[in-house]
Amino acid sequence: MTEYTTLGLYIDGRFITSGAGRKSEPVFDPATDEVLAELPHATSAELDEAVSAAERAFPAWRAKSALERSDIMRRAAGLLRDRMDHLCRVMTLEQGKPLAESRGEWVHACEILEWCAEEGRRVYGRIVPSRMPGLDHLVLSEPVGPAAVFTPWNFPALTPARKLAAGLAAGCPVILKASEETPGSAVEIVRALHEAGLPAGCAQLVFGVPSEVSEQLILAPAIRKVSFTGSTQVGRHLMKLAAEGPKRTTMELGGNGPVIVFSDADYDRTIKTLAAGKFRNAGQVCVSPARFFVHESLIDRFTQDLAAHAAGISVGSGLAADSVMGPLANGRRVEAMERFIADAEDRGGTIRAGGKRTGNAGNFFQPTVVTGLGGDALLFSEECFGPIMPIAPFSTVDEAIEKANSVAAGLAGYAFTTSLDTAQTAMHRIRTGMVGLNTLTISTPETPFGGVGESGHGSEGGMEGLQAYLDTKLVSLA
Ligand code: NAD
Numbered sequence: 502m503t504e505y506t507t508l509g510l511y512i513d514g515r516f517i518t519s520g521a522g523r524k525s526e527p528v529f530d531p532a533t534d535e536v537l538a539e540l541p542h543a544t545s546a547e548l549d550e551a552v553s554a555a556e557r558a559f560p561a562w563r564a565k566s567a568l569e570r571s572d573i574m575r576r577a578a579g580l581l582r583d584r585m586d587h588l589c590r591v592m593t594l595e596q597g598k599p600l601a602e603s604r605g606e607w608v609h610a611c612e613i614l615e616w617c618a619e620e621g622r623r624v625y626g627r628i629v630p631s632r633m634p635g636l637d638h639l640v641l642s643e644p645v646g647p648a649a650v651f652t653p654w655n656f657p658a659l660t661p662a663r664k665l666a667a668g669l670a671a672g673c674p675v676i677l678k679a680s681e682e683t684p685g686s687a688v689e690i691v692r693a694l695h696e697a698g699l700p701a702g703c704a705q706l707v708f709g710v711p712s713e714v715s716e717q718l719i720l721a722p723a724i725r726k727v728s729f730t731g732s733t734q735v736g737r738h739l740m741k742l743a744a745e746g747p748k749r750t751t752m753e754l755g756g757n758g759p760v761i762v763f764s765d766a767d768y769d770r771t772i773k774t775l776a777a778g779k780f781r782n783a784g785q786v787c788v789s790p791a792r793f794f795v796h797e798s799l800i801d802r803f804t805q806d807l808a809a810h811a812a813g814i815s816v817g818s819g820l821a822a823d824s825v826m827g828p829l830a831n832g833r834r835v836e837a838m839e840r841f842i843a844d845a846e847d848r849g850g851t852i853r854a855g856g857k858r859t860g861n862a863g864n865f866f867q868p869t870v871v872t873g874l875g876g877d878a879l880l881f882s883e884e885c886f887g888p889i890m891p892i893a894p895f896s897t898v899d900e901a902i903e904k905a906n907s908v909a910a911g912l913a914g915y916a917f918t919t920s921l922d923t924a925q926t927a928m929h930r931i932r933t934g935m936v937g938l939n940t941l942t943i944s945t946p947e948t949p950f951g952g953v954g955e956s957g958h959g960s961e962g963g964m965e966g967l968q969a970y971l972d973t974k975l976v977s978l979a
Contacts (some may be wrong), residue, residue: 513554514701558702575698609661621670644672646725657686752957756912759905785868912952
């Protein structure tokens, strides 16, 4: 299919697009179920080759000035910006999100590359006053070494960009295993880095059976850092492998974001913000507003308004100009939505909008609103990762906070209120790595992004994102 892209591996500065007898897998368009292309898998020998290439590339890449590294990354971002229309189609074809969302994601990915390129120039050390005459203490930051990073299918450009940009800016070679379900966007990023003059071995891209690739890469002695975005279950497994090193880890393991709408919220602004945010990327967002707790004085009006909004959303191919929500990224998500709805119905919940798979082909599911469920319902206990909005009432601030904190995940939490006191209470007591007060905007290149509890540890984004690829070294000099 000419409008998609040529898929391949990128190892030691070379693209490998095919090979006799090589294993491969089809990549599907989630809007039509059609095969877009075949994705080659890396052999075990090629994975070893990638590790060796990263090891060889490390001394020269860390020795480059931050300015030289920055120039290459900026150039790559420029090439991506030049190709924007093509990139948006690639992402929409492989992942399903509407073209406008693909554009937003690609712009964000470019901004991350540019921001990290600049931040790499500000990796400062410090001098600590010593307690003895004639003794100096210097604190230095040094790149941790070759990194193996793993990214999922919901943000095919943003998540690879976060890990590649922070690692490269810190002076680390990065081997990326992007999702086999949405590989084209990652291919486009490494292609731009290659054309921008990135030396061989500094960024590499591999695909295969995820459990086999991750085990081989993480256990390779030369790999010093592991970064993963995906489910808590897989994150636990990868942490065990990394513990063998032991190796530094960053784990971004999904959330189950609470949203508290207090009685004094600016109603119109809150509805507008949540209506736009909930169904973005068909709800397949780790920081998605997921569990809605609405003050009892507002809940009837709130439910009616959101249900009307959900019912009016135009669902269709992400390539169609009038689609507001595309398909889910894969068939597993549709099955998962059906499981959430069946559980809700078994427990006496009321479907206020949607609730069903839709369309004759592809992975489409209706934007859905559900009420009448208790905290033990799947929708309030497990991450739904889809376009379903469960709404429950609360009466006191303490009750709302308790409900918000009732799950082990702790990525992003949100509260809507016009009271400074209530905002402060929410800010301090919601147990998540990120809190949005009267906003869902919590992910930018310059701010840290990460969770607590079962949502993992470590931050991507902001100066913290670079620190994750840096070791601290103390030098005492007499
Ligand atoms: P999954 O847990 O099998 O896969 C999640 C991601 O991890 C995929 O990209 C997959 O390729 C990768 N993966 C799986 N096993 C791996 C391994 N052993 N080594 C390395 N990578 C591995 O399930 P799924 O069906 O793709 O998604 C299910 C759930 O995962 C979702 O419901 C959601 O909760 C979570 N998820 C979270 C994010 C996020 O942004 N945090 C993204 C995608 C999925």
